[in-house]
Amino acid sequence: MYFDIAQLTCDIDRRRILSATDVRPRSVKDIAKACHLSLSRCYRLIKEMEESAIIRRAGVDKREAMYISNLRSVEMSLEDDRLSLSVVFRDGTEDRKDFTPQDLERGTIRNIPQELLSGEPSREPSTAA
Incomplete structure (x- = not known):
């Protein structure tokens, strides 16, 4: 999970999707339009x-999944040579x-691929406008 949350900071398309779905549920078509993405991407x-579990299905409206x-929030900080990642979920639970x-x-952090730790950029192409 920590890799997925950290990956959000590097991928503008995922951040735009989170922004588009922050206030109310939206269909994929609405999200794609708001984020300037192709439907397939x-x-x-x-x-x-x-x-x-970064985004969830909120129901179905007119046969479209919403x-x-x-x-709720993601905070990453660096203090005294320690990297901290804090995630607060919509239901109020928090993980740090x-x-x-x-x-x-050493790359001994579990659940985080080595390429994230080496600072390599995402290989996923961005379709940001």
Whole structure:
């Protein structure tokens, strides 16, 4: 999960989807239009985000699935050589993870792929306008 949340900071398309679904549920067509994405890319990103519990299906309206962000806030901070990631979900639950310099250097953090720690950019093409 931490990789998925951290990946949001690097991918403008995912951030736009979260923004578009922050206040009220929206259909994929509405989200794609608001985010200037193709429908296929929007469906793919929403599916990935839904699998990671970052976004959730809020119901069906006129045969279209409606989606809403599952996140209330995400905060990443760096203090005294410690990286902290705090996530507050829409239901009020909070999750926090702190990483030491040794965690980052050794790549011993579970659930975070090594390519994120090495600083390599996302290989996913952006369709941002």
